[in-house]
Amino acid sequence: MATPVAAVELKRPTPLRLPQRVLPGFGLTLGYTMVYLSLLVLIPLSAVFIRSLGLGWGHFWDVVTAPRVIASLRLSFGASLIAALINVIFGLNVAWVLVRYTFPFKRLVDAIVDLPFALPTAVAGIALTALYAPNGWLGIWLLSFGIKVAFTPLGIVVALTFIGLPFVVRTLQPVLEDLDKEVEQAAATLGASAVQAFARVVLPALWPALLTGFALSFARAVGEYGSVIFIAGNMPMKSEIAPLLIVTKLEQYDYAGATAIAVVMLVLSFALMLGINALQHWALVRHGER
Amino acid sequence: MASAEARIAGRRPAPSRLLLIAVALLFLGLFLVLPLLVVFVQALAKGASAYVAAICDPVAWAAVKLTLTVAAIAVPCNLVFGVAAAWAIAKFEFRGKSTLITLIDLPFAVSPVIAGLVFILLFGSHGWFGGYLRVHHIRVVFAVPGIVLATIFVTFPFIARELIPVMQAQGKDDEETALSLGATGWQTFWRVTLPNIRWGLMYGVLLCNARAMGEFGAVSVVSGHIRGLTNTMPLHIEILYNEYNYTAAFAVASLLALLALLTLAGKSFLEWRQPELRHAVAQARDRTRRENT
Numbered sequence: 001m002a003t004p005v006a007a008v009e010l011k012r013p014t015p016l017r018l019p020q021r022v023l024p025g026f027g028l029t030l031g032y033t034m035v036y037l038s039l040l041v042l043i044p045l046s047a048v049f050i051r052s053l054g055l056g057w058g059h060f061w062d063v064v065t066a067p068r069v070i071a072s073l074r075l076s077f078g079a080s081l082i083a084a085l086i087n088v089i090f091g092l093n094v095a096w097v098l099v100r101y102t103f104p105f106k107r108l109v110d111a112i113v114d115l116p117f118a119l120p121t122a123v124a125g126i127a128l129t130a131l132y133a134p135n136g137w138l139g140i141w142l143l144s145f146g147i148k149v150a151f152t153p154l155g156i157v158v159a160l161t162f163i164g165l166p167f168v169v170r171t172l173q174p175v176l177e178d179l180d181k182e183v184e185q186a187a188a189t190l191g192a193s194a195v196q197a198f199a200r201v202v203l204p205a206l207w208p209a210l211l212t213g214f215a216l217s218f219a220r221a222v223g224e225y226g227s228v229i230f231i232a233g234n235m236p237m238k239s240e241i242a243p244l245l246i247v248t249k250l251e252q253y254d255y256a257g258a259t260a261i262a263v264v265m266l267v268l269s270f271a272l273m274l275g276i277n278a279l280q281h282w283a284l285v286r287h288g289e290r
Numbered sequence: 291m292a293s294a295e296a297r298i299a300g301r302r303p304a305p306s307r308l309l310l311i312a313v314a315l316l317f318l319g320l321f322l323v324l325p326l327l328v329v330f331v332q333a334l335a336k337g338a339s340a341y342v343a344a345i346c347d348p349v350a351w352a353a354v355k356l357t358l359t360v361a362a363i364a365v366p367c368n369l370v371f372g373v374a375a376a377w378a379i380a381k382f383e384f385r386g387k388s389t390l391i392t393l394i395d396l397p398f399a400v401s402p403v404i405a406g407l408v409f410i411l412l413f414g415s416h417g418w419f420g421g422y423l424r425v426h427h428i429r430v431v432f433a434v435p436g437i438v439l440a441t442i443f444v445t446f447p448f449i450a451r452e453l454i455p456v457m458q459a460q461g462k463d464d465e466e467t468a469l470s471l472g473a474t475g476w477q478t479f480w481r482v483t484l485p486n487i488r489w490g491l492m493y494g495v496l497l498c499n500a501r502a503m504g505e506f507g508a509v510s511v512v513s514g515h516i517r518g519l520t521n522t523m524p525l526h527i528e529i530l531y532n533e534y535n536y537t538a539a540f541a542v543a544s545l546l547a548l549l550a551l552l553t554l555a556g557k558s559f560l561e562w563r564q565p566e567l568r569h570a571v572a573q574a575r576d577r578t579r580r581e582n583t
Contacts, residue, residue, distance in 0.1 A: 120504025
């Protein structure tokens, strides 16, 4: 009875490739990721929402519709919108110049764009205040034109512009680098002016990246605290941003009030992000090849 | 004809080019260079001795030490997490992967102040665990553990989001080869994966550390501002500034500004070593978005 066994063994195909093993560690790493994420981010964040449920709808509504709260939310979102728009315009300019042109110290200029990521916000805050205060290097000059920046909402816009700049530049740069110069050249040979070629050929390809940069810059600006509080003046109803109002409420042990404002900020930010994502989706579909 | 040729060669006429460069440089000069410059000028405004005195102040030193301690805990925690998350996400396929990536990025969409508030709601005296902590005499909020937690929260995505695209680009061929040659999982990780991702890892650590040492909003909410005990460098700067002690405030700020310059230099060095790092995150985001469309 030995022969059939041997026959079976001979029939077994010899492996042509080395045995493929699945990489180990999937359970361990995914498990660790989920636990760490839940403990440090998801559960703590859900605490804000759960605590706000305990307020009751009536109380919650009273807190978030108080004039001082409405004014701070309007200021936070409004100033962030203006700052993000400034960043889109000048960020596009900076990214364009860095990708397309050569000039002295370009590498240094490129590196310094990331300064707002690297410089602590409190340092940025006191530096901007020193610059734009009525006796500061820029403030004294602007004051001669009757423009007050520090301790006004204009100062908040300046701080938020500082904070958001790299988001737009760094989102646009890779897209501009990938953008085929030949398309613009084709437009030029067909008689388009530089402005026409930019508006009709380049800009449509940049829309999704511009929107992403805008969204990232805006999201960062809405929550920003450190760089703003020094330059803002922090006058209730006038120059008090929403994050500062949360801090003020916490200092008065008004945890319910602080939580309610936090929930409104989180919901508004998430809703805006979803809206911008949808817009981006639309822009991508419309502009097929990107 | 000459201008048409110039356009065909992809060159804009020189005046508009110069204008665009000038506007960009003026904008960057006003918004980035000038604030950096003013920090050092103000710090040295009253001479070198006032500067040295401000930095050698024992309370300032306590703040420096606390900042270093907090970063020394928070950054390694997020490093281990970042490596684990990148390994799971880059080397395996599973359902809900893009949701997981979104959730990892979530702390970026949350105001630092809310990040601090969250831990007050959990561990403060009126928080969910407040009673338990009081009974066992454990202080989290208004103490170092709270500062560490808040810092971990705000710097949570930094290392993971740099490592995920780097590991995705590496693929898993190297690891599979190592395993088929008989290496164990850990050997494969230490000898194959880690050397492959080392630049990306340092890049993430650098950015994470800069934010950890500089975080203000979240830390301000949970710290309690106890001088010499729970004041980090950014909080110490705020106190000095509010006391109108500008020279000292800017002196301590100049240390953080130096840290920022070192971070930028390190970042440029790593980008020079591995140019893909530069836009890895933006390109990964772009790719996912296109796949989802």
